[in-house]
Amino acid sequence: MSLWCDKYRPKTFDELDYQLQQAELxxxxxxxxxxxxxxxxxxxGSGKKTRITCLLHALYGDGIQSLRIENHEYETxxxxxIEITTIGSNFHIQVNPSDVxxxxxxxxxxxxxxxxxxxxxxxxxxxxxKVIVIVEVDKLTRDAQHGLRRTMxxxxxxxxxxxxxxxxxxxxxxxxxRCLAIRVAAPxxxxxxxxxxxxxxxxxxxxxxxxxxxxxxKSQRNLRRALLMLQSCATQKVPLTKDQQIVExxxxxxxxxxxxxxxxxxxxxxxxxARERLYELIAHCIPAEVIFKGLxxxxxxxxxxxxxxQITQTAAEYEHRLRQGSKEIFHLEAFIAKYMCIYKQHMQSxxxxxxxxxx
Amino acid sequence: xxxxxxxxxxxxxxxxxxxxxxxxxxxxxxDKENLIEVKPKSDRLVPWVEKYRPKKVSDVAYQDEVVAxxxxxxxxxxxxxxxFYGPPGTGKTSTILAAAHELFGxxxxxDRVMELNSSDERGINVIREKVKKFAQFSVxxxxxxxxxxxxxxxxxxxxxxxxxKAAQAALRRTMxxxxxxxRFCLICNYISRIIDPITSRCAKFRFKxxxxxxxxxxxxxxxxxxxxxxxxxxxxxxxKCTEGDMRKAVTFLQSVARxxxxxxxxxxxxxxxxxxxxxxxxxxxxxxxxxSSYEKLATTVKNVLxxxxxxxxxxxxxxxxxxGQMALGNEQKGxxxxxxxxxxxxxxxxxxxxxxxxxxLCTVMHQLCRS
Numbered sequence: 001m002s003l004w005c006d007k008y009r010p011k012t013f014d015e016l017d018y019q020l021q022q023a024e025l026x027x028x029x030x031x032x033x034x035x036x037x038x039x040x041x042x043x044x045g046s047g048k049k050t051r052i053t054c055l056l057h058a059l060y061g062d063g064i065q066s067l068r069i070e071n072h073e074y075e076t077x078x079x080x081x082i083e084i085t086t087i088g089s090n091f092h093i094q095v096n097p098s099d100v101x102x103x104x105x106x107x108x109x110x111x112x113x114x115x116x117x118x119x120x121x122x123x124x125x126x127x128x129x130k131v132i133v134i135v136e137v138d139k140l141t142r143d144a145q146h147g148l149r150r151t152m153x154x155x156x157x158x159x160x161x162x163x164x165x166x167x168x169x170x171x172x173x174x175x176x177x178r179c180l181a182i183r184v185a186a187p188x189x190x191x192x193x194x195x196x197x198x199x200x201x202x203x204x205x206x207x208x209x210x211x212x213x214x215x216x217x218k219s220q221r222n223l224r225r226a227l228l229m230l231q232s233c234a235t236q237k238v239p240l241t242k243d244q245q246i247v248e249x250x251x252x253x254x255x256x257x258x259x260x261x262x263x264x265x266x267x268x269x270x271x272x273x274a275r276e277r278l279y280e281l282i283a284h285c286i287p288a289e290v291i292f293k294g295l296x297x298x299x300x301x302x303x304x305x306x307x308x309x310q311i312t313q314t315a316a317e318y319e320h321r322l323r324q325g326s327k328e329i330f331h332l333e334a335f336i337a338k339y340m341c342i343y344k345q346h347m348q349s350x351x352x353x354x355x356x357x358x359x
Numbered sequence: 360x361x362x363x364x365x366x367x368x369x370x371x372x373x374x375x376x377x378x379x380x381x382x383x384x385x386x387x388x389x390d391k392e393n394l395i396e397v398k399p400k401s402d403r404l405v406p407w408v409e410k411y412r413p414k415k416v417s418d419v420a421y422q423d424e425v426v427a428x429x430x431x432x433x434x435x436x437x438x439x440x441x442x443f444y445g446p447p448g449t450g451k452t453s454t455i456l457a458a459a460h461e462l463f464g465x466x467x468x469x470d471r472v473m474e475l476n477s478s479d480e481r482g483i484n485v486i487r488e489k490v491k492k493f494a495q496f497s498v499x500x501x502x503x504x505x506x507x508x509x510x511x512x513x514x515x516x517x518x519x520x521x522x523x524k525a526a527q528a529a530l531r532r533t534m535x536x537x538x539x540x541x542r543f544c545l546i547c548n549y550i551s552r553i554i555d556p557i558t559s560r561c562a563k564f565r566f567k568x569x570x571x572x573x574x575x576x577x578x579x580x581x582x583x584x585x586x587x588x589x590x591x592x593x594x595x596x597x598x599k600c601t602e603g604d605m606r607k608a609v610t611f612l613q614s615v616a617r618x619x620x621x622x623x624x625x626x627x628x629x630x631x632x633x634x635x636x637x638x639x640x641x642x643x644x645x646x647x648x649x650x651s652s653y654e655k656l657a658t659t660v661k662n663v664l665x666x667x668x669x670x671x672x673x674x675x676x677x678x679x680x681x682x683g684q685m686a687l688g689n690e691q692k693g694x695x696x697x698x699x700x701x702x703x704x705x706x707x708x709x710x711x712x713x714x715x716x717x718x719x720l721c722t723v724m725h726q727l728c729r730s
Contacts, residue, residue: 042667146521150476169671186665309721316718320710
């Protein structure tokens with residue numbers, strides 16, 4: 001049994017469910033036989049990869065689906081060996097250079113340049129160029145991004161790059177100016193519930209409208225997540241009922257509890273307890289920025305408007321520091337301590353104000 | 360441009376170095392430009408950015424000082440070490456490549472010019488060995504056909520700002536000592552990343568962002584040669600969102616032209632493809648700030664980010680929008696823009712977009728509600 005989000009992933013432009021206008025645009029560009037470098041960006045679960053596969057399919061046909069995995073090994077100037085895995089077919093190759101951390105520059109310089117330099121042998125039957133898909137471009141270091149610049153221009157005859165990222169903010173302007181940027185917006189709640197219904201019908205399950213809408217809202221407009229939620233509901237019990245509980249990921253509940261704990265009591269003791277819980281979350285590979293956002297959301301729920309902007313500001317500040325630092329726990333803990341401090345001060349000044357009134 | 364492989368092994372069989380003469384009709388009209396010659400398959404497959412890259416120094420638009428100096432150099436006067444800097448898409452690389460081609464001609468170009476960019480390894484070792492060795496060769500002042508050509512070689516170091524300080528320092532003496540046989544041309548976006556001893560050894564040229572009228576003119580020429588039909592507003596719109604970046608303008612123009620093949624291009628098509636955030640999204644965000652409700656702001660920001668708009672672009676456009684708001688006093692604008700600068704820096708460092716945007720908009724909200 002495969003996951004529904006993979007099973008029902010559209011393979012051609014005709015099967016797409018939303019953003020049809022954009023799909024049409026991509027189709028016309030591809031139909032002309034050539035295209036510029038693409039920079040595809042959008043939030044996760046909005047269908048960036050799906051669009052890339054559709055694009056490749058429209059270009060090269062079914063051959064794109066016979067994938068193989070290759071391992072490459074390179075040596076950095078400091079004689080350190082790095083390994084990277086690529087997935088590709090005869091026509092394209094997909095690579096995630098940020099897998100190798102700060103050595104991504106070497107991958108860009110070696111791997112991508114060698115691919116770009118080789119030409120297709122039989123260019124009458126195929127396209128004259130290959131496609132290199134680079135994912136998580138926003139995680140690339142500056143050096144690696146600079147390394148892409150001339151490669152993109154020089155070898156434009158033999159390869160095209162499709163860059164995929166969550167946001168263009170972290171992509172240097174020089175690369176942005178070389179690409180055609182395509183924005184993939186997240187599907188709306190209605191679109192999600194429509195797709196859920198479609199999937200449910202194919203699977204032969206009755207899906208109540210209410211439940212579909214609720215999943216749509218819970219998924220935070222992330223289609224992959226919505227489909228996973230639907231599938232877990234379906235494995236829980238069939239037939240689905242209107243008021244069925246939607247299973248939430250454990251870590252979300254855990255994070256919410258942590259936030260509640262912090263909100264209840266502001267003592268050094270609590271910080272220690274919260275620290276343990278945060279360690280637990282980090283150990284389960286929950287990204288720090290997700291923890292930050294989750295904490296902020298929950299903590300602000302029982303705060304005055306006055307405090308809200310102040311706390312948001314501290315959250316932004318500490319999250320920024322976290323990016324520059326290396327150990328996540330320090331910054332998360334610092335944020336919690338700061339929150340407690342602000343909150344308590346506010347409470348005390350309120351209490352003092354009240355006392356004044358009584359005097 | 361398959362210059363690279365041929366530089367390394369000059370004895371490649373002809374069929375590999377260039378496309379075989381093959382069945383395609385006569386190779387493109389640009390016979391001596393090996394920039395374009397390598398892709399003779401069909402004109403359409405050449406990106407316009409490459410096709411319309413200036414081929415002579417005199418073709419370079421708007422950068423008068425550089426052009427003046429280089430024209431003199433081409434006429435035979437002394438050639439200084441050069442340092443070009445300026446924002447992307449202003450023609451830095453194009454200028455020096457064009458100059459090199461004019462100086463050395465197509466045959467000598469490969470022997471005399473060494474182009475290193477950040478896609479090549481450029482640590483201190485490469486500078487010490489590869490660059491130094493190349494710089495030490497001396498060359499004669501005649502071409503194979505007897506014509507005059509300058510008796511030096513050219514090393515182009517593109518994207519210098521990504522070179523390490525140590526590598527730059529290693530260049531210092533090399534630049535001076537080999538000045539008899541070699542000229543350097545360094546290209547970068549930010550001159551502040553180049554160490555002082557290097558800048559003082561070079562003639563510096565700043566490449567200005569191109570004027571709108573000049574981009575319009577070029578785009579017009581391209582449209583005429585490529586038979587692209589368009590409304591006049593489409594070009595104006597295109598120029599507006601490129602901010603003096605010629606490459607961006609041409610890339611966009613080609614994309615729009617492909618998308619709307621055989622029809623008249625309108626301003627709306629342009630907007631669709633350039634990824635500018637619609638005005639009403641910005642306006643909406645600003646209005647929400649007026650409401651002084653944190654929850655409303657949070658949901659709006661979340662939705663805007665889910666639409667896929669980049670926080671950096673949002674910040675830029677919000678900045679422009681707020682600048683035009685008469686309701687805000689100078690002091691308030693000052694506070695807001697100071698925050699904008701901080702947030703911009705944080706975003707570049709890779710901080711979370713939602714948190715940073717919320718931080719910025721909270722400041723805006725605070726300032727708005729104070730007035």
